[in-house]
Amino acid sequence: MAALALLLTGGGDAVSVSAPAGTRLAGRFAAIRGALGRRAVIALPYAWLAVFFLVPFLIVLKIAFSNIQLSMPPVEPVMVWTADHVLQLRLHFSNFTFVFGDELYLAAFVNSLQVAGVSTLFALLIGYPMAYGIARAPGAWRNILFLLVVLPFFTSFLLRVYAWMGLLGRSGPINALLMQLGIIHEPVQLLQTDFAVYLGMVYSYLPFMVLPLYSAIEKLDLTLLEAAADLGCRPAKAFFMITLPLTKEGIFAGCLLVFIPAVGEYVIPALLGGPDTLMIGRVVWDEFFGNRDWPVASALAIVLLVILAGFVLLLQRVQAQEGEA
């Protein structure tokens, strides 16, 4: 029984030894029950994630190495039992050579990274002063402004993107205003342009940038800035030498929270972008739903994932090095 308990807890939880025989047995019993409970607490969510997150992932990987065929599902089996009962593994690298060989996919990847990068930069440029202003606002105002940043989180992403369709349209208020001011004489095409995509990205992901920046700036020790001022440091210099370096973690977190979802974004380019706005999320979608080419869609997903994982690891490494320095 003790062996069983030991086995279940992995030898971690010691069973009482010095207690009298009766309580010792009860103690062991409780230990086993506790261990079983502990197992269940871990196993349930673990199993869920393994089945619905890890396994699907492996299937994507498998299908990325498969070939398209006319059937349901429209892919050739990867593992085949041959006539002489040998399990044959049929892996095709053609999807990857196809993806890397085609300029369209390459352009989609490059464009996605560019759109995400520029949008992240603009979100940072707008978001940093905002976060700074909120963190430095007087008490009651700070709570209200904070809530105002959080509020868009809870209002539908889709509807907030949709709001821009009306504003940017040919008969929309932005065109009307520009014409009233005499800047343009006839409506210009704003919707279905790359400009609209950038605008939508910055707009949708701005709260993701402001929140981590706010918590980083709020934590900042103000006496450091006072000390710098007392020693004759100009505010601008103090900002670049003290505030900015000390809120670096917030900047990293904010940029990551904007950049990562922006690279794979589908809704914004689909609604605000033109037919020629190439973004990888949209290409995966079209390959899957439009062309029904599951293997190529899977291969694109794998490449996208490798790129994103590379970015996260790179940023983590940079951060770790900063921490050491």
Place this chain on the structure above:
Amino acid sequence: MNDRRSFFVLTMLVFGFAFLYLPIIAMVIYSFNASRLVTVWDSANSPTLAWYVELFHNSQIMDAAKLSFRIASVNATGAVILGTLAAFALQRYRKFRGRAMFGLLTTAPMVLPEVITGLSLLLLFVALEQGIGWPSGRGATTITIAHMTFSMAYAIVVIQARLATVDRSLEEAAMDLGARPWKVFAVITLPLIASAIASAWVLAFILSWDDIVITSFVSGPGSTTLPQLVFSKVRLGVSPDINALATILVLIVSLAVVVAGTYMMRRDRRRMRDSQAAQGATG
């Protein structure tokens, strides 16, 4: 110098919030516009509630809203149960086999692009249907499973953050007095983390209620959620009844956030007062 800096910060604050809110305000205003051309104001017949009336008579939208509500509720409940267990495992059981993998699996769904999550889950459902015959076809069940998988990750973050601040000596005291682990959890831990569980539930509900990309991959012909319907409508251009729908949703959410916000502010103030009183008593 200082004035100039605070002027810049103030300008950016005004600009930033105007940027965040003007599109939403415009959407609300246009929902009362009689013109079918949404952004061309028909001053003769506006404001009107015509689009709201039409919205509630549109059975397609109402059905989709009901389906979305059902999926979001079930999803939130499931995600919170699994999320609480996972948060407890990560926070309380420091060492167990496969912990690193578990940590990765619980955070990855938050950073994975939605097209990849959606694609991979659909491929799983197709493979499962071929292999064991379940789930037969795709619909509310597969959507709920998919939503639970990614919203659970968010629930874990919220609940784990609260668990980390819970005073463990209370749990240990109960344990020393002979309470079983489950009882300790139900009587001591659960009430302490109840507010975090409630926030996680709301968050999971909203994530599901709002999701379009993952849903589109795993839904079937018979099940159209509200975002799917909205998306297919607005792809063809702006539509006045969608403005009315958006206004209603924005109104509900704003009210909820304002209520939650004032509640939280009051609680903070009360806590501050209590701790001051306690310090006064001891000092």
